Every structure is written in C-alpha cells, then in structure tokens.
Amino acid sequence: MQYSYSRVSLFNDCPYHFKLRYIDKLHEIKQLDANNALLIGSALHEGIEKGIPTMLENYYNQFPVINNAQVHEAIKLEAMAKKVIDFLEVQNEKFTHEYVIDTPEFKGIVDLIIHNEDGTVNVLDFKYTNYQENYMGSEQLHIYKYFLEQQGFKVSGLGYLFIPKVGIRQKNSEDLHQFRKRLDDELSNKEPQFVQVKYNSLKLATFFHNCLKIENAIEYPKNTSGNCFGCKPKFKPDYLEMITGEKGEDVKMALPANKRREKKIDTRPDIWIYGDSYTGKSTFVDGFDDLLFINTDGNTDNTTSPVIQIKDTVKKNGRIESKTLAWQTFLDRINDLETEDNDFKAVALDLYEDLREHCRNYVFDKFGWEHESDGGYGKGWDMTKREFNNAIKRLKALGYQVIYISKEVKDEVTLKGGMTRTTFRPNLDEKSSNFTTGTVDLTMRAFITSEGERKLQLSKERNVFGGGRFNFLEKTCALDMDDFLEVLVDAQEASHAKQTTKDRVAKPARKRATKKKDVEPEPDTNEDGVEVDNNGEELAEKPKRKKRTPKKVEKLVEEEEVDDVEEDDEEEEVATKTCYWEHEATGEIIKVKKGESLAFLATDTFDPSTKAAFDAQETEEEEVVEKPKKKRKKRAAKVVEEPDEEEEEDDEPEEVEEVEEAPKRKRRTRKEA
Template sequence: MTQYSYSRVSLFNDCPYHFKLKYIDRLTEIQDLTNAANPLIIGHALHSGIEHDVETAINEYYNAFPVLTDAIVEEALKLEILIPKVKEFLNQFEGFEFIHEYKIDHPNYVGYVDLILKAPDDTCMVVDFKYSNNVKNYLDSGQLHIYKDYLEQDGFDVKRLAYLFVPKTSIKQKKDEDLFHFRKRIVETVEASALQFVPIEFNEMETVYFQNNIREIEDSKDFSKRNKSGKCFSCNPRFKPNYLEAIQDEKGEILMALPKNERRERKIDTKPDFWIYADSYVGKSTFVDKFPNVLFLNTDGNTDNTTAPVIRIKDQVTKKGRITERKLAWDVFLDAIHDLETEENDFEAVALDLVEDLRDHCRVYVFDKNGWEHESDGGYGKGWDKVKLEFNNAIKRLKALGYQVIYISKEIATEITLKGGGKRTTFKPNVDDKTANFLTGTVDLTLRAYVNSDDERFLQLKKQQNVFGGGRYDWQVDTIPLEYDAFIEELKAAQEGKGTKEKDKPKRERKKDKESVIKVEDEDGVTITVEEPPAEEEKPKRERRSRKSAEETESEEKPKRQRRSRKPVEDDTPPGEEDSPKDKEEDKPTRTRRTRRNRG
C-alpha cells in the first residue's frame, strides 16, 4: 500500500503533471545549493536548533552546502537570532513534555509533526513551525487537521492546534553599502522582527477531503493537467526543476526522458561517479589514470603523464583547397558522446579533463550558433539559459550511458568574510556556482587533492566547511594518499561502516604533514582547513614526550575562554566581536571626585 503524505497529495491537487514526474516517474531533481536561503535546508536547520541548540543548527546548515559563502554566513546570522526567540517563546510551556519531530507512520499515511506539547494532564497541543511571512496561505492548509486525526489514532489527546510563524527577512545589500554595515542592518532587522503564534480551529472535514484526494489519485490514469490550482511553483519558469534523467528545453519542458542507470547498483560501489579538483601539478589526472578502462576526454593537451586512451576535445581545422573548415570543440565532444552511445566498447569510465574548459567550449558553440558575442546578446536571461541547457543536457546524456563518470577541474581560492569580520580562504573548482551546483548534483562525491610542504600528495575525504566537497559516504579517515589503491580501500570501508584494519591501512599523513594542513575551529564555530607555506629551513627535532605529559602541559597552559555577550546594535562593532560587560568594566578608567572650589 502506498503511503501518502500531505505534501504528496497537495502536489497532485496543484499539478498532476509534476506529481507524476516526482512520484510515479521518480525523476531525480537536482537541488539548488547556490541559494543560501534554500527553504528545505533553512527549515531543517531551524527545526534542529529548536530541538537542540544554535550550535547544532548552524553546523548542520553549513554542512548542507558544498562550501561556505558570504550569503550562507548571513543566513546563519539570522538563525542565531531567531532560534533563541523561538526557545524563549516556548519557555512559557514549563512542565510540558516536548516531543519533537514525531513520525506518524500508518499504512496509508506518513507525516512528521514538528512539535507536540504534552501537558501534565496528558492533553496535547500540536505546533507546526513555518519560516514564512505568508500567514494567510497556511491558514487554509489541512495539514494540522490531518495530524490531529492520525495522532489520536496513536493515542494522543490533541486539544489544540497552532502555527508558529518565524519571520523571514529578505533584505539586499545596497550598492553604496559595505558588507559590515549590511550585516549590521540584517541583525537590526531580524532582532526587531516578531514571532506570530496563530491557533486554529479543528475542521474534521479536512481528513475527509484528504481521503477523497487519495482515492482520486489511485483512480487517475491521466496526469497531463498542469497547474490546476495556479499555485504550482514547478510550472513557473523561474522555479523550473532540473531533472537528472531528462533532456529539457529553456522552459523546463521535458524533450526526452533518459533511461535510468540501473547497471552499476551494488552493495559495495567501487566505481562511484566523482569530481576531483586540485591546483596545477598536484596529480589529479595521474590519479584518475589508474582507474581501469578509463577514457579521457581531454581539453588542455596535458596527457604526457597518463597512459589511458584519449580523445582531444579541441577545435579541428581542415583545409579543402582554399576553403578552411572549422569544427568546434563542443561538436567534437558531442560526437564522442554519440560514439559512446552507439558503438560497442570496453570502456568502464569516462573522465572529463578539464570540465571547466568544456563549459567554455559550450559557450563558444552557443555563441557561434546564434551569432552572439556574449550571453547578454540573447536577451534578458535567455542567453545564459541556452548555454546552461546545452551543457546540462550533454552531461545528462553522458550520465545516462552507465559509465563511471569522473570530472577533473583546477582549483581556485577565494576569501569570505565571517560574522566577526575575519577572513577565511575557501577552495573550490574553477567553475561558476550554478554549473558547480549542477555538476555536484550528478556525482556521488566531490574531492579535493593537495600537496604538502614535503611534496607529498593527499586526497581530502571528509567534508570541511571552507573546502568545496561532500558526498554520500561515511568516511572513516580525513585524508589518504593520492593513490588509487588507498582510495578504493577507504571507499569500501566507508560503505561497510567500519574503518580499515590498522595493519592494512595505507600510509597516512605524518605528524609534520599536519603542520602544513591544519584543521581548526575559529571563533565563529567554522571548521576550516588552513595551509601553511613550506618552511625555509628544517627545524631541529623536538624531544619526544609522553601523551600524558603533553596533555597535562596543554591543560595548564590553555587559558579558559570567557563567554561574550552581544552589545546593543547601535554600536559600530561588527556582529560577533562584542566584549563582555566584565571586560568593559575592567577597561573603564576609575573616576575621581573633584571638589568645587569657592570662587572669588
């Protein structure tokens, strides 16, 4: 029996067409991780903070994105203010039992209740959190009414239903406003905002309507109707979903559904699709060359250190008499995909080296096809869409063939500003954010390779907040040598849920390696990777100390951190760098009383 959720039935009521794509065809929608205010991620972080604490919420929020950006830091600033507001509001229910994220699990229904407040007399109030300013839209929802019916079947005595609306602040930085004053304005605006607690009256007919909708879904054979209610976001070109298994046009229409890749599903996957990036001369292509039966689609001509077969992706110029013909590099790439689709071969993996060059070749192809010099020549937003769709659809075709797909990119380092004003270096692939969001949504993991001061090469597995990356594996170690055998060994261990045995472990970074690659947590709670430049001279060896004595020395020398409190927003101090009241009193000079002299 199919389990229906409220959101599932609501999508059918809004748009049967997109209901079919999501729940019947089960197309994979690539999540937009370029939007720091992604509703799903923000909502999850907000609920986590209400149930646990701000630190847990911010950490989960940061880790939901491939890499930190200024916009992500700004959304975290809002959460740091809003979560304590919600907790303060809930303090009035002292003596109640708080049941967070309760799962309603029935044969025909599944749902998650944000909060059940159970009074000492066992009566309950159901509270649903909404991070929105559109109060009116939710008051017509039947969600809480359906929760009440199913919760009572689970033995809860539900007497009250209510929404708690958490205000959403969406202000933009002014052209003449620097980052510091913009963030100060964010803090002032969020602190001035107020929660809205809205009780609602139970309507028993909502459950009847819900059951009727389920019967309508099960009896339906035609799902072609679109946007019946006029509320379907997916029908709006601005919010059109990007499906991994479909070739789409500029309006998001599906031109061709690609077959799902079922060939490589297995318990232990040693051939995941992945994206590796690094600085020049680190050895990323050499590492990929060790994979069995790999075909390189190479753009930069650097193939001296690889032995696998190569197809050069470059413009091909031929002369026929006085006529010169040019075949663009993107056409060569499309021909390569066509050959892989139609010709039998024994390749198991396809490596795109470098993927950012392919993106540029795609731009040139679209410009040449439309007679443009820039995307803006195609009209507002249309030029960018044409390039994006041309590139995305070609990658989807390649993905649908069932090969292990490997992207190779160079690395760029950028700086972001944390909430306290400190600067942090971030590392990410050398492509624009929207392309990076698409590519990372088509692979199982994204990895960064680097070289330390001793010219030893490593692969970073575990996610760091200032390093673009992530994946679907529970890595047991942070880094491994940039070697194929070490990677496969840790890949198996990550899927088995246990680390490799000590005697079988590949060589890890020595202690001195950690001097050049350090992971620290800064004052803003952000875990970062810091690379130090190589030392000019070899330092003398330090005397070996026992672990116990070293720990005792550290505990003696490490000063205790003092808690800091936020100063009033009228002050020009950057948010997050305020002094405590105690510090202010210590710094305040002592005033001396002066006596007034008699004049004359």
C-alpha cells in the same frame, strides 16, 4: 500507498510533477542555494529542538563549501531560532519535538506537541514565511489532529507559529560590515507570531477524497491548480534522468528497469577531483582501468590512457573554410559512446571547466551573441546552462564511470565575527558546481602538503569544497590509486558493518599494509599474526592490487543474518586474522592476533579500528618515554607485509602485452619531460 500531506498537496497542485517524483521516482538534483526553502526549514526546526550550535553545524554541512551568502542566512536563522526558543520557554509547558506519525495509510511529522496539565495537547506547526494567508486554509493541522487522536492523544488546540523572513540584499553602496549591521537591525524588529486554527472536519474529508483521486489517477496533467512552483522556470526541479528541449519542454531519457540492485562495494565511483596545477590529478585518474580521456588543454604527457582532444578545428577545401567548434566535437564523441560498441568503462573530462566555456561559446556562436545578456533577461544564461547540463546528463546515462577534473580557485569568506577564512573550490561558477556535485558520488581536493606529500582530502571540511556519499574513516589519503581504493573499500565495509552488526560481533576492519619504499619485508612469520600455510607462505584473502592497474572489484556485500537461536555456546569466538578494536569509552585501541579470543566483545563496547590508528597510538606512547627515533622506524618497517608494488609489476610483463592487443584501449607511451 502511504500518503502524506505534502504528497497529496503536490498531486493537487501538479499531477505531472507528482508522477515524476513518486511514481517514476526520478533522482532530483538538490538545489544548493543558500536560501533553499527545504534546507532553511530543516535547519530552523533543528535549531528549535537541538539548539543553535547543532543547527549551524548541520546547515553549513549541507553545502560543499561555505560562502558569504550562507553566512547571511545563518545569521538570520540564529536570530529567529533564538526568538522561537524564547517564545516557547515562556509557555512553561512540556514539549514533544518532531513527533512522527507512521501508519500504513499516513506518514507525517508534527513539529511540536505541547502537553497541557489536564492531559490534553496542543499541536503547533512552524512556518518560516511572510505570507500567512497561504497556510490558513491548509488541511495539514486537521489531518494531524485526526491521526494523533487515533493514537490516543486528546488534541484540544491547533495553531501555527509564523516565523518572519528578512529578504534584504547588500547594496552596491555598502560594504559587508554595513550590510550585516543593517541585517541585524531588521532582524531585531521581527518577532514570531502565533495564530490559532479552528478544527474543520471537512478538511479531513477533502484529504481522504484526494487520496482516492490519486489511487484512481490515469492521466497526470501539468499545473492543474496554477500554483505549481515546479512549473515555473525559476523553481523547476532538475532531474538527473531528464533533459530539457530547446523550447523548455521536458524530455525523459530511458530509465533502468524497476528492479532492486544488489549492494556491492563500489570501486568505480563517479568522481570530481580538483586541485592546483601540477598536483598530479590527471596522473591519479589515469590509474583507473579501461579509461578514455576527453582532454581540452593538451596536457597528456603524464598519462597513458587513450585520449581524445577537444578543440576548435578549421578545415580548408580550396577557398572554402569550415569550422567545427570544440563543443560540437564533444557532442559528437558522446554520440559515438552512445551508438558504437567499445570496451571503455570510464570517461574522464579534463579539464571540466574548459568544456563549460566551450559550451558557452557554442551557444554564443549559434545565436550570434557576445554575452548571455544578449539573449534577454535570464534567458541567455539559462540556454547555456540547459545545453551544458543536457550533455552531461546524456553522458551520465550511458553507464560509464564519469570523472571530472578541474583546477582550483581560492576565495575569502568573512564569518559572523568578522574573521576571514580562505576557501578552496573548483574553478567553476557556483550553480554549475552545485549541479555537478549532484551527478557524482564524491568530490575531492588534491593538494600538496608543506612537506611535499601529495594528498587527497576525503573528509568534509567547511572551507574545502567537497563531500559525497562515503563516510571515510580517515581525513586524507595519499594521492595514489591503491591507497585511495583501500580507504574507499574500508569506508563502505565500515558503513555496512554499522548497519548490520547491532546484535552480533562486528566484522574486523580491513588491515591496511604500510607502504614504504626501499625496505625489504621481513620473512613470513606468525609473530605478528600474519597468516601462513604449511609451506610458510602468506595466505592472502584476495589478490593484491597492482600499481596503476586496479581491477574493477565490485565485491558483493553479503548480508549476514542473525540466527534466532545462538550456536553452540561452548564454541568460543576467535579472531580469524589480526584485527584492531577501539574501546568506546576510553578510546584505547587493542590488537588481537589470529586465534586469540574475542570474548571481550560480549562484555564491553568496542568499535572496529585500523592498523594505522593502532600504530599512531603506539608511537605516541613511545614519544612519552622518549624512545630513539631509530627504533620507531625499525618497528614501522616490520609492518610492511607486501612486496614493493613496482617490483611486482615488473615481474608480470604479460599484462602489458594483453593491453596492447586491445586497439581501443592501447596505452600511449609516456613522454619524457
């Protein structure tokens, strides 16, 4: 096992939480509080090394959307980072930031190495805290000295640079401007403090002894030191694979086998989609196959997937009246999904915030409360949170694709300079929202443009709640299942190509056909590089997606190996289909037709691009010479290479019959407005 100071320190504090993190490898849902110590510490280190603008940009990017609390923390970070930078400039020495020690037995990151004129170095570690005494007995710097000297450094000094925190809060009697003025005054009075540490070889011996204890550990008790933050309710880690019992105890759910999974293109990610009313969120989600709607608002006229209504119900048996709360109905349906065989592949919760409110009412009814405060300070809210989070984790553990649907709300955030910005976020409280983002692969906003186009926000925007694990090539896409799946696959293929094609020619970007209704596609031809067989029919590399019935295409991403010995040099590499490349320096996009040479990739740097980007470049050039709009439209019509999908769906009624044969997935008839 490779050890680190933080890993061994956690074992000393709490073997139980060490086991959950490093042995069981549970997935910890990131805490997204504005003053989260890990996020703040990481941002501060980045600001000292790379500058204030980079620090602020990356700090804000850690959150789904910006708010005033984050602006306040950013003000603190900016002020203290500047003071640290000024402190280091006075030293007039050569520095190495974030030096990585990576040996078979140890891994650590040294915040700062100061190179002295005599060839020796000083080792400095930054601590953003007001409690210096908690770190003076630490083994960290002593361990760094040992391993740095193993790598040839001559360490002559150790020390901490303590960066003070300012923890004031806005008073009820002051407005935002007054509070920020008081915050600036507090920050102006704070200065970093350097404290030297004397090397102690016994600290190193203690570290290696603790490593041996980990190797021989059989039992993992809780909080053996009494200092474990994770054992305190306020700082308790939230693991996706673990629910919490009524008394606060941890209950671990069944874990998957410890086997590596093959990398696949994911066309069924877990999604949280939100937007204003009547943007078409539910209709879009209805495009997923084998979907079960769990609906709370009764608005199902525009969807055709099977649906379960979640609402309070009252039954009368003579004079006896029984009531079943909506949340209990939801829990019963989760139990059904856990225990009964079915052929659903996806579950959509519509509306997600309604379920959260049903959960709240359920807890109130159970304990006879009218508000969370009736349960005691903090405990009432915590019980509601626990009940809700446990149910969502149970649903997630079943292996279905899970989709949350919410409405949106708007907020106003005041930036540092006083300018306000409108932000968009789901209609849910902040802590529940942060928990939810940790359970999905992607959070997207649906919206309607001023031209009336329905869109999905894909890229990360500071004022739009969103983000996820995909690096999309486009900022937005149409609120259409086919278009969404195209850009989703493009993002994953581009990400994979970026990792595996450093020493070989990259795989060309996938070609996306432009959808244009009421325009007949041109006859098949080789003029634009379209592949045809001997009969003149277009060759498709894979079946086309049909409207509202996308297949679950979990295509295996094949790892392409780079041979040590190149193949026959005389064989010139050519394009196997029409592809597009963007010159790294100039940004110019070129089009390479099937059969044309790709030799230019060996002599210059190009990145894969898309047909849409190439068309946009062509349009800009045409506008410069003031070509008539008709010609641009005519050219755009040529790129339509697929027949109209609605007509294709009409030609294959057999698939509708197959759906009707499966009673559990029977599509409902859409009601006319």
